[in-house]
Amino acid sequence: MEIVFAGFGGQGVLTSGLIVAEMALEEGKNVTWMPAYGPTMRGGKAYSVVKYMDGVIGGPDMEEIDILVAMNGPSLEYTELLKDGGLLVVNSDAISDDEEIHLNADVVRVPCLTLAKEVSNPKGANIVAIGALLKRSGIFDFETAKEVMTGYFEEKGKGKYTEANEAALKKGWESV
Amino acid sequence: MKKMWKGNHAIAEAAMRAGCKFYAGYPITPQTEIPEYLSARMPELGRTCIQAENEMSAVYMILGAYSCGMRCMTSSSGPGISLKQEGLSYICAYYLPAVIVNVQRWGPGLGTLDSAQTDYLRDTRGGGNGDYRVIVLAPNSIQESIDLMYESFDIAEKYRNPVEIMSEAALGQMMEAVEFPEFKDREGELDWTYDGTNRPHGKLPDSEKSAAALAKYTKIAEEFQRWESYRTEDAEYVFVAFGLPSRTSRNAVDQLRANGEKVGLIRPITLWPFPIKAFEELGPQVKGLISVESTDTGQLIEDVALAAKKCKIDVPVYGLFSGLSISKTKAISEFYREVKSGQRKEVY
Known part of the structure; x- marks a missing residue:
C-alpha cells in the first residue's frame, strides 16, 4: 500500500503521513514514512509517502500510488503516478469543483478546511482528509484510527486537542 | 514493541547505546537532527555534546578526545565532510580511531538538499591528502543504520582507523519501525591512549609508516568485507547497489524474476573495503553487471568494474545513474x- 499526502508546507501533510503510518504499524505491517519538503517552514511544496506491507518495502519514495490526498492544486501533478483504480482525495477548498479531473480512479472531493472549521478545529483540515480516505478506502476501521491518532498526539504532549482532532476525524469520515 | 524512528535520530540514539561519550559537530541539512537530538540526549546521560564553531574544529575535537581513548564522533553532510578532510587525514596519520556520519546530499559545492550518493569516491578513497582509507559502512534501512552504528566504535578501535557511516538524505529523514540494542561500553582497555603516563602510544617513525599502512589496509580489506547477495545463484545479470537504490533494485529483481528473468543483486555493506568476495561467488552464466547508483556520472561502477577484473569476470559493466x-x-x-x-x- 502506497499513500501520498501532498500540499503546501504548513497544511499538515507530513503529520498526516505519520498518523497513518502508526495505524499500519499497529496492524503489524512493515512501514516506511518519507517526508519531502523545501527549505521553508511554510509554503512551498511538501509531501509525505507512507508505504506498508507484510513483505520487504523497497524505496521509500513515490512509485505507484494507491491513495493520493491532494491538499492543493499543484499536488495534482502526482496523479501521474496514481494507479488505475486508485483513490484520489481532493481538498475542494483549495481545488475548485470546476477543475476537471479525468482519471481512471475514484475521485472524492472534500472541503477539508470548511469541515474542520465546522468542528472548530481549523488546523485539522489534514485530519478531515484522513477521515475521508479511511472511510472511502476501508483500510483501517474508525475505532482503530481514532485510538492510534489520539495516542500519537498524546505522546507528543498535545493531548488537550484530542477532542477537537477526534471531531475532525469523524467529520471527514462522515463526509464521504 | 518496535517504534517509528527517523533515521538521523535513530543513528544518534544508537551511538549513545554504543558508548559514545562525546559529540562535536556543526549543523547542516540533512543531518542536523543528529546534533539536535544529541544536544538534549547527551546531558541527560551525563555526556557532552558540543556545537563547534565550525566543521574543522569539530573534527579536531574528535581527534583530541579519541587520542585519550574517549568514544566520540562527529557528523555532517557532504560539504561539511569536505571541510573535515584535513582532520581526518591527521587522524589516520596518528593511527587513531574515529566515527563519522555522512548524511549525503547531492552535488558539488553546496549542492542541493536532495538525496544522493555523490560522495562515494571521496569517502571510499580517503578524501584528504596522503595514502589512507576510511572504513565506510552503508546501511539501507533504519534498523541497519542502528546496527552498524552500534558496531562502529568497536571496529574503529580494533583497527585504529576512522569508520564512516554513509547515509543518504532520504535515509536520514525517513522513518521505519526499529528496535534498539542495550547500552554498552568498550570491553577491555585500549593500551595506547594518552593517559598521563609515558606508555607507548603506538607512534611510528615516518620511515615505517609506509609499510605499516600497506599492512593495515591489506588486513582490513582481507577480513572486513561485508555484503548481501540476493538471488544471484543462477543470475545472468547482476545489479550492484547500496543504500536506498539497493532497495528499489531488490524490488526490480523480484518483479523481473516473476517474469522469468534471471537477475540478482549484490548489495555492498562495506563500501571500503569493497566486497570483492561477493563477485568471486558469481557463476560463469553471468552476462553483465549493472551498477545502480544515485550519482551523476558513475562512481560505484568503478569498484564494480575493478571487482569484476579481480575475479576474472569478463562481462560488460553498465551504469544506471539517477x-x-x-x-x-x-x-x-x-x-x-x-x-x-x-x-x-557498457561503461566498462
Whole structure:
C-alpha cells in the first residue's frame, strides 16, 4: 500500500503521513514514512509517502500510488503516478469543483478546511482528509484510527486537542 | 514493541547505546537532527555534546578526545565532510580511531538538499591528502543504520582507523519501525591512549609508516568485507547497489524474476573495503553487471568494474545513474530490458 499526502508546507501533510503510518504499524505491517519538503517552514511544496506491507518495502519514495490526498492544486501533478483504480482525495477548498479531473480512479472531493472549521478545529483540515480516505478506502476501521491518532498526539504532549482532532476525524469520515 | 524512528535520530540514539561519550559537530541539512537530538540526549546521560564553531574544529575535537581513548564522533553532510578532510587525514596519520556520519546530499559545492550518493569516491578513497582509507559502512534501512552504528566504535578501535557511516538524505529523514540494542561500553582497555603516563602510544617513525599502512589496509580489506547477495545463484545479470537504490533494485529483481528473468543483486555493506568476495561467488552464466547508483556520472561502477577484473569476470559493466533521486523500481526494470536487448552501451 502506497499513500501520498501532498500540499503546501504548513497544511499538515507530513503529520498526516505519520498518523497513518502508526495505524499500519499497529496492524503489524512493515512501514516506511518519507517526508519531502523545501527549505521553508511554510509554503512551498511538501509531501509525505507512507508505504506498508507484510513483505520487504523497497524505496521509500513515490512509485505507484494507491491513495493520493491532494491538499492543493499543484499536488495534482502526482496523479501521474496514481494507479488505475486508485483513490484520489481532493481538498475542494483549495481545488475548485470546476477543475476537471479525468482519471481512471475514484475521485472524492472534500472541503477539508470548511469541515474542520465546522468542528472548530481549523488546523485539522489534514485530519478531515484522513477521515475521508479511511472511510472511502476501508483500510483501517474508525475505532482503530481514532485510538492510534489520539495516542500519537498524546505522546507528543498535545493531548488537550484530542477532542477537537477526534471531531475532525469523524467529520471527514462522515463526509464521504 | 518496535517504534517509528527517523533515521538521523535513530543513528544518534544508537551511538549513545554504543558508548559514545562525546559529540562535536556543526549543523547542516540533512543531518542536523543528529546534533539536535544529541544536544538534549547527551546531558541527560551525563555526556557532552558540543556545537563547534565550525566543521574543522569539530573534527579536531574528535581527534583530541579519541587520542585519550574517549568514544566520540562527529557528523555532517557532504560539504561539511569536505571541510573535515584535513582532520581526518591527521587522524589516520596518528593511527587513531574515529566515527563519522555522512548524511549525503547531492552535488558539488553546496549542492542541493536532495538525496544522493555523490560522495562515494571521496569517502571510499580517503578524501584528504596522503595514502589512507576510511572504513565506510552503508546501511539501507533504519534498523541497519542502528546496527552498524552500534558496531562502529568497536571496529574503529580494533583497527585504529576512522569508520564512516554513509547515509543518504532520504535515509536520514525517513522513518521505519526499529528496535534498539542495550547500552554498552568498550570491553577491555585500549593500551595506547594518552593517559598521563609515558606508555607507548603506538607512534611510528615516518620511515615505517609506509609499510605499516600497506599492512593495515591489506588486513582490513582481507577480513572486513561485508555484503548481501540476493538471488544471484543462477543470475545472468547482476545489479550492484547500496543504500536506498539497493532497495528499489531488490524490488526490480523480484518483479523481473516473476517474469522469468534471471537477475540478482549484490548489495555492498562495506563500501571500503569493497566486497570483492561477493563477485568471486558469481557463476560463469553471468552476462553483465549493472551498477545502480544515485550519482551523476558513475562512481560505484568503478569498484564494480575493478571487482569484476579481480575475479576474472569478463562481462560488460553498465551504469544506471539517477543523479539527485533514487531510481524507481520501474526505471531499473526498464533499464535492464534495454541492456538485455542491446540498446545500452557498457561503461566498462
